[in-house]
Amino acid sequence: MSSYYEDSARGRLDGLLDPGSLIEILPPTERMVSPHLRQLDTPAAFDDGIVVGEGRLDGRRVLVAAQEGGFMGGAVGEVHGAKLTGLMERALDTRPDGVLLLVESGGVRLHEANAGLIAVSEVMRAVLAVRAAGIPVIVLDGGTFGCFGGMGIVARLCDAVVMSEEGRLGLSGPEVIETTMGVEEFDSRDRALVWRTVGGKHRYLLGEAATLVEDDVAAFRAAALALLEQTPDLSLAALDAEHAALGSRLERFGDCRDALDIWEKLGVEEPEKLPILDTAGFLATVRDRRA
Amino acid sequence: METLTYEYRGGRPVNSPPPSVLVGVVGSGNLEVLVEPAPLGGLCRVEVQTAAVGFGATWQAVLDDVFARHPLADVRISINDVGATPAVVGLRLDQALDAFAGGTQP
Amino acid sequence: MRDWNLQGRNRDERLARAAGLADGKRVATADARALLEAVLEPGDRVCLEGNNQKQADFLARTLASVDPARVNGLHMVQSVLALPEHLDVFERGIAAKLDFSFSGPQGARLARMVADGRIAIGAIHTYLELFGRYFVDLTPRVSLVAAQAADAAGNLYTGPNTEDTPVIVEATAFKRGIVIAQVNELVDSVPRVDIPGGWVDFVIQSPTPHYIEPLFTRDPAQISEIQVLMAMMAIKGIYAEYGVQRLNHGIGFDTAAIELLLPTYAESLGLKGKICRHWALNPHPALIPAIEAGFVESVHSFGSELGMEAYIRARPDVFFTGADGSMRSNRAMCQAAGHYACDLFIGSTLQIDLAGNSSTATLGRIAGFGGAPNMGADARGRRHASPAWLKAGREAREGGGQMPRGQKLVVQMVETFREHMQPAFVERLDAWELAESAGMELPPVMIYGDDVTHILTEEGIANLLLCRTAEEREQAIRGVAGYTPVGRGRDRRMVENLRDRGVIRRAEDLGIDKRMATRDLLAARSVKDLVRASGGLYDPPKRFRNW
Numbered sequence: 001m002s003s004y005y006e007d008s009a010r011g012r013l014d015g016l017l018d019p020g021s022l023i024e025i026l027p028p029t030e031r032m033v034s035p036h037l038r039q040l041d042t043p044a045a046f047d048d049g050i051v052v053g054e055g056r057l058d059g060r061r062v063l064v065a066a067q068e069g070g071f072m073g074g075a076v077g078e079v080h081g082a083k084l085t086g087l088m089e090r091a092l093d094t095r096p097d098g099v100l101l102l103v104e105s106g107g108v109r110l111h112e113a114n115a116g117l118i119a120v121s122e123v124m125r126a127v128l129a130v131r132a133a134g135i136p137v138i139v140l141d142g143g144t145f146g147c148f149g150g151m152g153i154v155a156r157l158c159d160a161v162v163m164s165e166e167g168r169l170g171l172s173g174p175e176v177i178e179t180t181m182g183v184e185e186f187d188s189r190d191r192a193l194v195w196r197t198v199g200g201k202h203r204y205l206l207g208e209a210a211t212l213v214e215d216d217v218a219a220f221r222a223a224a225l226a227l228l229e230q231t232p233d234l235s236l237a238a239l240d241a242e243h244a245a246l247g248s249r250l251e252r253f254g255d256c257r258d259a260l261d262i263w264e265k266l267g268v269e270e271p272e273k274l275p276i277l278d279t280a281g282f283l284a285t286v287r288d289r290r291a
Numbered sequence: 292m293e294t295l296t297y298e299y300r301g302g303r304p305v306n307s308p309p310p311s312v313l314v315g316v317v318g319s320g321n322l323e324v325l326v327e328p329a330p331l332g333g334l335c336r337v338e339v340q341t342a343a344v345g346f347g348a349t350w351q352a353v354l355d356d357v358f359a360r361h362p363l364a365d366v367r368i369s370i371n372d373v374g375a376t377p378a379v380v381g382l383r384l385d386q387a388l389d390a391f392a393g394g395t396q397p
Numbered sequence: 398m399r400d401w402n403l404q405g406r407n408r409d410e411r412l413a414r415a416a417g418l419a420d421g422k423r424v425a426t427a428d429a430r431a432l433l434e435a436v437l438e439p440g441d442r443v444c445l446e447g448n449n450q451k452q453a454d455f456l457a458r459t460l461a462s463v464d465p466a467r468v469n470g471l472h473m474v475q476s477v478l479a480l481p482e483h484l485d486v487f488e489r490g491i492a493a494k495l496d497f498s499f500s501g502p503q504g505a506r507l508a509r510m511v512a513d514g515r516i517a518i519g520a521i522h523t524y525l526e527l528f529g530r531y532f533v534d535l536t537p538r539v540s541l542v543a544a545q546a547a548d549a550a551g552n553l554y555t556g557p558n559t560e561d562t563p564v565i566v567e568a569t570a571f572k573r574g575i576v577i578a579q580v581n582e583l584v585d586s587v588p589r590v591d592i593p594g595g596w597v598d599f600v601i602q603s604p605t606p607h608y609i610e611p612l613f614t615r616d617p618a619q620i621s622e623i624q625v626l627m628a629m630m631a632i633k634g635i636y637a638e639y640g641v642q643r644l645n646h647g648i649g650f651d652t653a654a655i656e657l658l659l660p661t662y663a664e665s666l667g668l669k670g671k672i673c674r675h676w677a678l679n680p681h682p683a684l685i686p687a688i689e690a691g692f693v694e695s696v697h698s699f700g701s702e703l704g705m706e707a708y709i710r711a712r713p714d715v716f717f718t719g720a721d722g723s724m725r726s727n728r729a730m731c732q733a734a735g736h737y738a739c740d741l742f743i744g745s746t747l748q749i750d751l752a753g754n755s756s757t758a759t760l761g762r763i764a765g766f767g768g769a770p771n772m773g774a775d776a777r778g779r780r781h782a783s784p785a786w787l788k789a790g791r792e793a794r795e796g797g798g799q800m801p802r803g804q805k806l807v808v809q810m811v812e813t814f815r816e817h818m819q820p821a822f823v824e825r826l827d828a829w830e831l832a833e834s835a836g837m838e839l840p841p842v843m844i845y846g847d848d849v850t851h852i853l854t855e856e857g858i859a860n861l862l863l864c865r866t867a868e869e870r871e872q873a874i875r876g877v878a879g880y881t882p883v884g885r886g887r888d889r890r891m892v893e894n895l896r897d898r899g900v901i902r903r904a905e906d907l908g909i910d911k912r913m914a915t916r917d918l919l920a921a922r923s924v925k926d927l928v929r930a931s932g933g934l935y936d937p938p939k940r941f942r943n944w
Contacts, residue, residue, distance in 0.1 A: 003922065005923075006618075027311070028311065028313045029310070029325065029327055031369075041292045042342075043292065043340060043341075043371050043372065043373050044371060045316075045317040045323060046323065046325055046369070046371065047313075049317075070316035070317070070318035071316055165944055166944070190939050191939055191940055191942045192939035192944070193939070194943075195943055195944050196944075199943075275942070276928065276933060278929070320816060343818055346818060349818075349880050349885075352880050353880055374817065376623075376814040376816075377814060378623045378812060378813065378814070378856075378879065382623065382911070389912075
């Protein structure tokens, strides 16, 4: 078992794809580094914190992108974002069996200001174009830094999200919420609170993560493969149903103050026990209890 | 930021080296090391971009020992460093150069 | 006729002043300040229980709020200054003089207040030294302690965090002093008696449970591969080499890495049952995998650790527990045990000089000493033998024709550079400058060089027992100081000679493959792994969770 949470972006791709199948686009030797960081006297990375390329997943042809949280928290700068957008455009040209996004990002790279903001919005549009072309885009979220900000939106624009319980997904990160709303609203150092609010188990219960897997690269691989088998329903009826579900979710849980309240309303017995359950035990306990 | 360059002579080229090896991450207390074959007339050249200014002599001492362990020629080593300690620098370089000379990506 | 019971009479006067406030021994929470103002007299020696973990925080707040016109000039004698209130009493003029051991989080403010002349420091002690003085010349007149529960007779139940309470109360109660306890709850009968009611004068229910700091929890996720390498060297190069059975570990990620390598690396070397069987150690969560793997036979503790309660309760063969099932810790006893009955201490430090003196003092902070000096000092009063102790003694005396005796293994484990490229090896300790600026009589040295037997860095192990001259010792230290200026200043020929003699041993000399030093070797790589290793019994504080 190899921890997805602890691995680097490159290590995750190594374990995820068929051995030796990755063909990297703009590899580190190209030195396509951020033009902004140098001016700010800040260290750059040769790949600008993201690996993009083409590989095989059990023989299927996939395009992949993996963000490196260790470099600036996986934040999206101009080059980083352009590599993602370019990968999506390539998908439209080469029509792979799917696109896998191994996200790990705090969102826009603040150092690059508008260039980063524009880059993220371009990624969003590109993701929707790929989906519209009938190519599934699947997100894998189980890294140390989670997936927040603009990348949190990107993740939810995709066909499906695979998470481990260690993974986190949200819009504003915990520290941002605490800074803007106060520690009474959200204590970002209360890690148990953070994880039961934005962690994989809660996202799975709310239906935002399609699959919850153990923190194991092989488990992510298996989940991605299974999702590639499914044909996404992009009909208007499906969209209407999704909107209705979101509306009723707000009605059902809008007055809840804590994820524990939501789990109780979902009919989970002993909701306070959910956080410590291992993935298999959790999935057995919450069967038929998802929102 | 500081840019440092070091050159070593007297090493031996690697037979059929990989196109490149990358080890490490540009994160606090860490570094990335990129090793590539390069026609440098027998030189081993190390280019360091580091966030920790004023440690040129320390880099020299660390790299001297690394070259003694891995005497390679016609190699370009590029480093992006965020204040890694010599222990971490030595470890990453050993990992990268073992992989480069052995022809496997770690 | 001389009156031989002045202290007893004075005690009676104090009790008489407080009589209207107490119902038996119980004093209402709202009357806490009135009680302190009634029993305290100007210039009293007062122990305000501050521990590593448990804090008499309500009584600290109360003492800081008394009227300085009535209560002033107090002489505080307490082991740990942990809370802001511990210094507020000086700021408000309630207290004037301080004798203590450790000031961790308050060290910077303490230094400022000393510089401003607001605090007169008597001395900075090791724990046993301060406890010793409680019974000689620093006996508290009034002690303010914390416990989990009290019954109507004043019997106290401390719960797992007994810590300093027994030694404080013993010294105070038997010298006609006054003992006041804050308790989390008043009960009909306590689960067990940690402090007999006859030694306690007043109990007050605190409005909130006393604060406990989870000081000894280290998240395995933060252990680096360099620390794994150093832990491998410690196990193979020292623990196995000397057959260390009884030991104490300092606090930190370096030693947590050793604990987490016992069930993996040490097991693979066939060391189970041969090393690390008996511990003087707080219940480190990082020790859980080694306990579960059968490495550990017994653990006696200075204090407890938050979240370990249920695990300890379920492992009574390993820990010291009461008939009620909860742990009984005792800092004074465990310090004595660690000093006299352990063969090895290993811990980290901030700076080491060329003679091996080590210090955690930094400019602008008066941090004092934790448990390390008593643990990390050869016990000159020890007489019983053990293989590890005898081997260390032999190495130190070989060929000298001296009286044979053993020696404690005292290991300093440091990376050559700390974060931000601060070198751990220096020509001159910052402690010298701190001593000058704070007017101390001695530089605050945590462990003296002549007690240190081994220095372990990522560059190797320097065995100082085998050094025969001051110059050899200096070169042995330089030889493991890596790329620090001290290390680069080594005499290369002499260092190679020391290596040939086995005084310096590098990883490769120990047969350790550095490529094996990855986090995969850790028996637990996250706090969640520790919870699972404990069978769900360990309940970590929420700040250590990621679930």
